[in-house]
Amino acid sequence: MSEDNLSAVLYGVDDLRLEQVAIPKPGPKQVQIRVHTVGICGSDVHYWTHGSIGPFVVKEPMIVGHETSGVVSEVGSEVTHLKVGDRIAMEPGLPCKLCEHCKTGRYNLCPEMKFFATPPINGTLSRYVVHDADFCFKLPDNLSFEDGALIEPLSVAIHSCRRGNVQMGHRVLVCGAGPIGVLNLLTAKAVGAGKVVITDLDEGRLALAKKLGADATINVKGKSIETVRAEIITALEYQQPQVCIECTGAQPSIETAITTTKSGGVIVLVGLGADRVDIPIIESATREVDMRGIFRYVNCYPTAIELLSSGKLDLSGLTRAHYKLEETLEAFKRTQKADVIKVFIQC
Ligand code: NAD
Ligand code: ZN
Known part of the structure; x- marks a missing residue:
């Protein structure tokens, strides 16, 4: 094995360096992974441009990246379900596995969660990383490293x-x-949703959503909440959506979600924008429109693998760009341009 463990280390705002770090050795219940592909997420770029997200502040150098696939290169003594050479996807958060949330199956809410590339925990933009084996999922042969x-x-x-x-x-x-x-559009369709309408401010993003199967796209730019609401209901053949999945965090969008969702329906708050937002709360209360937060995911990796491997969900239409680990800075700049859905770095 080579001694090269080039890694993308964030020192602070606008200070991302490529440097060698020691190759980590797996503990008894861990595996070492030769990283193949890392997708860049908005949060990786945000730490690079701002040095923090909410309470999480980059105080010490931290390796970035958390959307990871690779090949098992060493196996801890107690690991039985993986072997050297297995292709895997890595679920990036390690909970304590002991607290009430962990024991009741909502480990994403564990207060002790150690999540890749959330300070002070190192991420995966390296040649080699180690991870708990039970958070590594074998990829079927028909899934790529990008999948x-x-x-x-x-x-x-x-x-x-x-x-x-x-x-x-x-x-x-x-x-x-x-x-x-x-x-979310692809997942809702894969699990049998009927019509799905999607909004954005950007024509390019809406055009791609249309190609990926959106029944209608609405550009909300310059429009009042009332106008957007009317366009959504028209697109749904004069019915209100039972579910709204809010993926912007923007105030007008959250307000649109509340006023447009059918009475008794659900809004999922995925987008994280301003800490405090002015919303029509009485409308949500009196029409029993439930607002539910989400935090990352829990027990979703096996489902994702099944949906992809069975062909029920197809990611091939997502626009992509590719860089080498040595080109991490260019890859981060490309992510900022937002001209493709996913920028990948090959390690
Ligand atoms: P993104 O910034 O690439 O996409 C957000 C999109 O919303 C953009 O295309 C933007 O043009 C559009 N938009 C902005 N204002 C709008 C408005 N008023 N109406 C309609 N569209 C509008 O971000 P992403 O990577 O797709 O992530 C989406 C959001 O989800 C982010 O806020 C991110 O922080 C959040 N997120 C939350 C979790 C969680 O666990 N809760 C996990 C991942 C991402
Ligand atoms: Zn826990």
């Missing part, structure tokens, strides 16, 4: 659709056609 990396954001969408209780024949509104919005 493996995309399982991370796809899991956010699966968790969102689960929290929204998206069902067969449901009419769904997705607000925002970024990576998370379009993955």
Whole structure:
């Protein structure tokens, strides 16, 4: 094995360096992974441009990246379900596995969660990383390494659709056609939703959403909430959506979600924008429009793999760009341009 473990280390705002770090050795219940593909997420770029997200501040150098696939290169003594050479997707968060949330199956809410590339935990933009074996999922032969990396954001969408209780024949509104919005569109369709309408401010993103199967796209730019609401209901043949998956975090979009969702329906708050937002709360209360948060995902990796491997959900239409680990800075700049859904780095 080579001694090369080039890694993308963030020192602070606008200070991303490529440097060698020691190759980590797996503990008894861990595996070492030769990283193949890492997708770049908005949060990776945000740490690079701002140095923090909410309470998480980059205080010490941190390796970035968390949407990861690779090949098992060493196996800990107690690991039985993986062997050297297995292709895997890595679920990036390690919970304590002992607290009430963990024990009741909502480990994404674990207060001790250690999540890749969330300070101070190192991410995966390296040649080699180690990870708990039970958070590494074997990729079937018909899934690519890029599919493996995309399982991370796809899991956010699966968790969102689960929290929204998206069902067969449901009419769904997705607000925002970024990576998370379009993955919600694909997931809602894959689980049997009827018509899905998607909104955005960007014509290019809406055009892609249309290609990926949106029944209608609405550009909300310059329009009042009333106008957008009317256009959504018209697009759904004069019915309101039972579920709205809000993937922007923008105030007008959240307000549109509340006023447009059918009485008794559900809004899933995926987008994270301003900390405090002015919303018509009485409308949500009196029409019993439930607002449900989501935080990342829980128990979604096996479902994502099954949906992809069975062909029920197809990611081949997502626009992509590719860089080498040595080109990490260019890859981050490309992500900022937002001209493709996913930028990948090959390690
Ligand atoms: P993104 O920024 O690429 O996409 C957001 C899209 O929303 C953009 O295309 C933008 O043009 C559009 N938009 C902005 N204002 C709008 C408005 N008023 N109406 C309609 N569209 C509007 O981000 P992404 O990677 O797709 O992620 C979406 C959101 O989900 C982000 O806020 C992100 O932080 C959040 N997120 C949350 C979780 C979680 O666990 N809750 C996980 C992943 C991402
Ligand atoms: Zn826990």
